[in-house]
Amino acid sequence: MPKVTYVQANGTRHPIEVPIDENVMRGALYNDVPGIIGECGGARSCATCRCYVDEAWTEQVGGPASDAERELLMSAEDVLKPNARLSCQIIVTPQLDGLIVHLPERQY
Amino acid sequence: MAIDAAHPVPPAIARPRGKDQVPAHVPEELIRSSGLTTGPQFLASPHDFMAGMHRDYPPIFYDVNEFCNAWQLIKHADALFALRHWEFFSNEGATPFPRDPHDYFYFIPIEIDPPHHRKYRNIVDPLFSPQGVLKLEGLIRGRAAALLDGFASRGECEFTTAFGRPLPVSIFLDIMGLPQDMRDTFVQWAVALLHSTDRAAMAQAMKSIVAYIKQAIAEKKAHPDAGVISRIAHAAPDGTPLSDKEVFGFVIFLFIGGLDTVFATLNNIWLWLARNPDRCREIIARPDDLDDIVEELLRRWSVTFSGRVVAQDLQMRGVKMKKGDRITCVLPACNFDPEVFPDPLEVNFDRPRKTILAFTVGVHSCMGGHLARLELKIALQEWLKRLPEFCLKPGAQIVYRPGGVVGPESVPLVWAQPRR
Numbered sequence: 001m002p003k004v005t006y007v008q009a010n011g012t013r014h015p016i017e018v019p020i021d022e023n024v025m026r027g028a029l030y031n032d033v034p035g036i037i038g039e040c041g042g043a044r045s046c047a048t049c050r051c052y053v054d055e056a057w058t059e060q061v062g063g064p065a066s067d068a069e070r071e072l073l074m075s076a077e078d079v080l081k082p083n084a085r086l087s088c089q090i091i092v093t094p095q096l097d098g099l100i101v102h103l104p105e106r107q108y
Numbered sequence: 109m110a111i112d113a114a115h116p117v118p119p120a121i122a123r124p125r126g127k128d129q130v131p132a133h134v135p136e137e138l139i140r141s142s143g144l145t146t147g148p149q150f151l152a153s154p155h156d157f158m159a160g161m162h163r164d165y166p167p168i169f170y171d172v173n174e175f176c177n178a179w180q181l182i183k184h185a186d187a188l189f190a191l192r193h194w195e196f197f198s199n200e201g202a203t204p205f206p207r208d209p210h211d212y213f214y215f216i217p218i219e220i221d222p223p224h225h226r227k228y229r230n231i232v233d234p235l236f237s238p239q240g241v242l243k244l245e246g247l248i249r250g251r252a253a254a255l256l257d258g259f260a261s262r263g264e265c266e267f268t269t270a271f272g273r274p275l276p277v278s279i280f281l282d283i284m285g286l287p288q289d290m291r292d293t294f295v296q297w298a299v300a301l302l303h304s305t306d307r308a309a310m311a312q313a314m315k316s317i318v319a320y321i322k323q324a325i326a327e328k329k330a331h332p333d334a335g336v337i338s339r340i341a342h343a344a345p346d347g348t349p350l351s352d353k354e355v356f357g358f359v360i361f362l363f364i365g366g367l368d369t370v371f372a373t374l375n376n377i378w379l380w381l382a383r384n385p386d387r388c389r390e391i392i393a394r395p396d397d398l399d400d401i402v403e404e405l406l407r408r409w410s411v412t413f414s415g416r417v418v419a420q421d422l423q424m425r426g427v428k429m430k431k432g433d434r435i436t437c438v439l440p441a442c443n444f445d446p447e448v449f450p451d452p453l454e455v456n457f458d459r460p461r462k463t464i465l466a467f468t469v470g471v472h473s474c475m476g477g478h479l480a481r482l483e484l485k486i487a488l489q490e491w492l493k494r495l496p497e498f499c500l501k502p503g504a505q506i507v508y509r510p511g512g513v514v515g516p517e518s519v520p521l522v523w524a525q526p527r528r
Contacts, residue, residue, distance in 0.1 A: 021239070023239075026233075026237065029226075029230075029233075030230060037471075039192075039469050039470055039471060039473045040463075040467070040469070040473055040477065041233065041236070041237055041238070041473065041475070041477065041478060042237055042238045042239075042478070043238060043477055043478055043481065044461065045403070045461075045463055045464060045467075045477075046463050046469055046473070047463065048469075067461070068399070068400065068403075068461040071460040071461040071462070072461050072462070072463075074460075075460070075461075075462050075463070108188070108192060
């Protein structure tokens with residue numbers, strides 16, 4: 001299973017094995033990783049699963065997958081960082097094995 | 109103290125009623141009797157009424173009525189705060205659904221606060237996630253098509269009985285692992301339980317539902333299958349099987365939470381479509397934007413309310429609330445907050461995406477939200493493919509029913525007969 005490392009704002013790292021085709025938000029929720037809430041469950045409706053893709057992975061992962069994702073990120077962040085994503089919109093693939101995402105201090 | 113889900117007891121939280129039972133800390137100038145959900149002004153046009161609350165009411169006021177006095181939150185930001193902070197606003201004892209005190213049960217997971225709540229959600233979330241519900245797409249489409257093929261050539265129907273109720277009930281039965289020949293019975297139970305003003309009829313319906321569900325749980329325990337009832341009946345979070353009370357409270361909550369809200373949402377939207385043929389044409393012309401269309405329709409036609417009990421004293425917008433007070437988030441009004449959704453009554457499929465409150469927010473966000481979105485999407489596609497032009501039956505009287513799920517009682521529709 002591909003490994004995703006979630007890095008909390010305080011630096012704590014959570015390496016988690018996430019099944020292929022699962023999204024990065026659920027990988028955190030099912031394993032009690034603090035820092036991701038994902039309250040709408042992946043409907044692109046709440047922006048409470050925000051993460052920042054590690055520099056080494058931004059090219060591979062890419063930017064927001066839709067206007068809705070971009071607009072939600074804009075509604076939640078004062079200044080939109082170029083590597084900000086909704087983790088529910090990042091689907092785990094074999095190519096993403098080793099992915100590192102950084103979590104904000106708070107989701108709201 | 110957190111409640112023990114395996115040993116439910118009726119909550120001992122006061123339900124103050126009427127103007128003689130207003131707590132002393134509520135200032136006189138914030139007391140209103142709005143008539144929300146039951147008054148003639150509300151029932152004349154509920155969504156217009158709730159949009160108008162931003163003009164006619166303070167952002168937080170204390171509603172006094174004969175059912176249960178409570179603070180009403182109508183601002184989008186306030187509802188987000190309340191629904192996201194369970195340490196201030198608890199779900200324990202907040203669900204106003206009457207139950208037998210001698211055989212009490214909790215609605216699971218809605219009545220369970222964190223952290224225990226997550227263990228229940230983890231049991232069913234994979235099935236109700238966006239990816240999970242997509243597996244149901246073919247099945248939902250088939251059910252919608254079969255219903256439509258049964259009446260499309262007739263030139264008319266009463267929407268709610270022909271389509272709005274049977275569609276979600278059919279899908280519910282499929283998901284639960286229950287037989288389709290129970291469809292009409294389940295519709296009758298849901299209507300008697302949730303729409304009836306006759307308490308004896310309600311109690312009788314509840315009794316039938318309880319008996320049926322208990323028998324279904326026993327059967328699934330003996331013969332596991334892929335349905336949700338079986339999944340819940342056999343769930344053992346952290347190795348501990350759920351108790352009978354938890355299994356029952358979970359299954360019956362899915363029944364009560366999942367049917368009436370969908371009926372009402374579909375009714376509201378089809379009434380609007382019938383009155384706005386140009387918007388039907390717009391939806392047909394924009395098949396690639398259907399997800400945005402669904403989201404905006406859910407914002408504009410939200411149907412429900414969300415209650416909490418204040419868990420510790422706090423102030424919001426300078427208003428003092430005390431432990432034990434009840435609050436209601438008026439979700440449709442929050443979706444009409446002009447600070448967040450300018451020109452709020454306008455249906456605009458190109459609005460920038462923002463958090464809508466149709467399914468609430470916070471840990472108790474509706475677990476069926478993705479299913480509801482998919483059902484609505486498929487219903488629009490299949491209906492408009494066959495019946496792109498339809499309107500209200502001339503002379504139809506639209507009557508809204510009072511209560512916590514907002515929608516017209518019936519929506520009689522007519523359309524031109526298809527040419528043969």
